[in-house]
Amino acid sequence: MDSRGFREAAISSIDEIINYFDNLDKRDVVSTVEPGYLRKLLPAEAPLEGESWTDIQKDIEAKIMPGITHWQHPGFHAFFPCAASYPSILGELYSAALSGACFNWICSPAVTELETVVLDWLAKALGLPECFLSTGPTHGGGVIQGSASEAVLTAMVAARDKYLRETVPAELEGDAREDAIALKRSRMVALATSRTHSSTQKAAIILGVRFMTIPVGADDNYALTAPVLAATLAKCRERGLEPFFLTATLGTTDTCAVDDFAGIASALADHVPPGTPGEVWVHVDAAYAGAALVCPEVQQATRIAEVSKFHSFDMNMHKWLLTNFDASCLFVRDRAWFVQALSVNQAVYSNNASDGGLVTDYREWQIPLGRRFRSLKIWFVLRSFGVEGLRAYIRRTTQLGEEFAGWVRERKDLFEILTGPSFALTVFGVVGKDEEEMNQRTRRLYEAVNATGKMWVTSTVLDGRFAIRMVTSVNKTERAHVESAFQTFVEKAEDIVRP
Numbered sequence: 058m059d060s061r062g063f064r065e066a067a068i069s070s071i072d073e074i075i076n077y078f079d080n081l082d083k084r085d086v087v088s089t090v091e092p093g094y095l096r097k098l099l100p101a102e103a104p105l106e107g108e109s110w111t112d113i114q115k116d117i118e119a120k121i122m123p124g125i126t127h128w129q130h131p132g133f134h135a136f137f138p139c140a141a142s143y144p145s146i147l148g149e150l151y152s153a154a155l156s157g158a159c160f161n162w163i164c165s166p167a168v169t170e171l172e173t174v175v176l177d178w179l180a181k182a183l184g185l186p187e188c189f190l191s192t193g194p195t196h197g198g199g200v201i202q203g204s205a206s207e208a209v210l211t212a213m214v215a216a217r218d219k220y221l222r223e224t225v226p227a228e229l230e231g232d233a234r235e236d237a238i239a240l241k242r243s244r245m246v247a248l249a250t251s252r253t254h255s256s257t258q259k260a261a262i263i264l265g266v267r268f269m270t271i272p273v274g275a276d277d278n279y280a281l282t283a284p285v286l287a288a289t290l291a292k293c294r295e296r297g298l299e300p301f302f303l304t305a306t307l308g309t310t311d312t313c314a315v316d317d318f319a320g321i322a323s324a325l326a327d328h329v330p331p332g333t334p335g336e337v338w339v340h341v342d343a344a345y346a347g348a349a350l351v352c353p354e355v356q357q358a359t360r361i362a363e364v365s366k367f368h369s370f371d372m373n374m375h376k377w378l379l380t381n382f383d384a385s386c387l388f389v390r391d392r393a394w395f396v397q398a399l400s401v402n403q404a405v406y407s408n409n410a411s412d413g414g415l416v417t418d419y420r421e422w423q424i425p426l427g428r429r430f431r432s433l434k435i436w437f438v439l440r441s442f443g444v445e446g447l448r449a450y451i452r453r454t455t456q457l458g459e460e461f462a463g464w465v466r467e468r469k470d471l472f473e474i475l476t477g478p479s480f481a482l483t484v485f486g487v488v489g490k491d492e493e494e495m496n497q498r499t500r501r502l503y504e505a506v507n508a509t510g511k512m513w514v515t516s517t518v519l520d521g522r523f524a525i526r527m528v529t530s531v532n533k534t535e536r537a538h539v540e541s542a543f544q545t546f547v548e549k550a551e552d553i554v555r556p
Contacts, residue, residue: 058110066110073114074146078129081533085510086130090123131531131538132512137310137345137482138531140374141381144441148434149381158427162416163408165430169417172201172432175439179386182444183347183372184356186365189388191417199388200395200422201431205344206256208371208387211395211423213247213260213302216338216368218398220245220301223334242266246293247302250281250316252309254342257302267298275520278476279312281305283320290328300328302338305367307359308346311517311526313479315346318363331366339367344385346480347372349455351447368394377454377530378447380438384431387422395422450532455481457529457539464543471550475519481530486522487550496523498553505549512542 058066098120128139159168173191176199180189191198202208225237246267249257261268271289273279286303293300303325305316321339322331329336341364349355350372356362364370371387374380389395400421420426442450458481465472465485473495477483487502489495503516503525515526529539 062110066114069110069114073117078533081127081129082131082538084122084127084130086127086132086513087507087510088124088126089510095120095124126513129531129533130513131533131535132542133531133534134528134542135513135515135526137376137528139382140377140379140532142379142438142441142532144437145380145434148437152430152433155430157430159430160420160426160428161408161418166416168428168430168432169419171430171436172419173198173417175432175435176201176386176388178439179374179435180388182439182447183350184353184361185350185370185388186362188365188390189370191392195391196393197388197390198392198417199386200419201428201435202371202385202387202423203383204385205254205342205371205373206259207424208369208385209254209256209304209340209342210260210263211387211399212338212340212369212371212389213257213264213266214424215389215394215398216302216340217242217245217264217266219338219394220299220335222397224299241299244297244299245301246298247304248286248289248300248337249304250279250306250309252279252311252314253304253306254310254344257304257342261302266301269293269298269300273314275475279309279314279519281316281321283317283324286321286324287327290324299335300337301335302340305339305341307341307343307361308349308480310345311519312476312484313346313482314476315359318360318367322363322366338369341367341370343370343372345373345376348374348377348447349451349480351378351444352451355451365390374435374438377451378438379442379450379532380434384435386435389422392417392422399423451530454530454532454534457481457534457536458483458527460536461527461529461539461543465546468547468550471547471554475522475524481528483527484517484519484524485527486524487553492521496521498550499523499525501553502546502550505553506542506545509545512545 129141157165159165162169177190180199187193188195189197202211221238221241225241229237246269247257247261248269248271250271250273252273258268271281271285273281273285290300305318305321307315325337350361369387369389371385374384374386375382419428458478462474462478462483465474465483471488472485473488474483474485486495487498489498500523507513517524517526
């Protein structure tokens with residue numbers, strides 16, 4: 058493909074993408090293909106001779122689209138959104154053209170420096186404390202990761218290194234030091250609540266440290282509070298375990314609960330005072346709901362200023378801020394914690410700027426070595442929409458969630474809200490004479506609405522209650538789509554409750 062062929066193919070592809078977005082509501086939301094469908098449609102081996110773009114492009118609609126679940130669909134009310142927008146797609150296009158591993162500054166100075174600048178922009182837009190800025194007093198800053206799970210793992214690696222560095226006697230050397238580290242690691246435990254995303258437990262498995270679940274329930278709206286955390290810390294002490302890491306959440310996956318940041322800080326200060334060797338590293342997982350912090354009223358309601366007492370904070374622009382996957386933005390209060398834990402030098406990486414400590418090398422802030430030019434799409438999105446445009450999107454889709462919840466409340470003969478609305482998420486079930494009947498009815502409703510193909514919701518279980526999660530934050534979702542979804546719920550529920 059020469060430049061002329063690329064121009065023709067690119068124009069044709071862009072037209073096809075535009076047509077896809079313009080007519081997305083005409084497709085079913087969820088793919089209905091059988092496992093292994095694609096192997097039956099494709100040759101067993103790659104072609105020996107190159108094929109024309111025209112033939113290749115035809116297979117997108119014929120072979121790929123049947124196996125796509127459409128996350129941008131206005132009827133996608135499942136999980137959380139995976140937002141995309143034309144500016145972010147253009148950023149991805151430029152990133153692909155400027156392809157490089159870009160693991161240190163000299164590989165492409167603009168790749169490093171734009172990331173530092175735009176993540177400072179984002180931190181300010183989210184109302185994060187100054188300590189998380191690259192220009193802040195504690196030498197913090199942000200780095201783009203692939204996902205919130207990757208961010209949790211990166212933070213836990215740094216936390217483990219920091220804890221061992223602070224608690225293993227410095228005078229030990231050789232085998233004695235290795236033995237002390239091995240003993241210490243056998244006692245270290247990472248903490249998270251029963252509603253925290255599973256990525257914290259997975260990170261603990263990867264790192265070979267213990268993991269303990271903190272139970273939370275409806276009495277505290279499924280949020281972590283000071284008394285519950287204090288009780289867990291006491292239990293750890295009784296067992297001779299040493300907590301070194303805690304994930305606090307702003308917007309849990311099941312219900313979008315917000316943990317009590319002030320209470321967490323208070324309980325941890327009683328356990329080990331802040332700044333004391335052996336303090337517990339607190340990572341704030343705000344993967345989805347953190348996007349809403351662009352709105353000042355959300356900053357105030359969540360008391361986001363409290364996170365200045367914590368160590369790291371992560372949110373995904375690719376969930377609710379109109380940036381296509383992947384763009385998980387991880388902020389740390391002191392960049393030295395990442396560098397000390399993740400810096401491995403080889404002669405091949407040497408250059409005057411890095412060796413002189415004049416620049417940031419993001420390879421020291423992440424698990425992999427290489428990295429893409431992901432900051433371009435964030436730059437394009439922030440400039441194209443502006444902070445006010447992003448606020449308008451968050452407020453509009455949040456209001457849709459409020460309206461949906463209001464309609465649900467009006468039908469007490471059919472539904473019961475378990476939690477929410479919170480950050481455009483409502484969790485509800487069908488009424489019944491007891492828990493067993495409620496669960497059976499709710500599951501039947503869940504299966505019935507998803508079978509229509511016009512909408513997709515996901516489920517959860519709260520204290521034994523099977524529940525439906527209804528999210529209204531997809532960019533293309535309008536009030537009419539939410540009204541249609543509610544009517545579908547009502548019609549199917551009436552058939553179930555009054556057969």
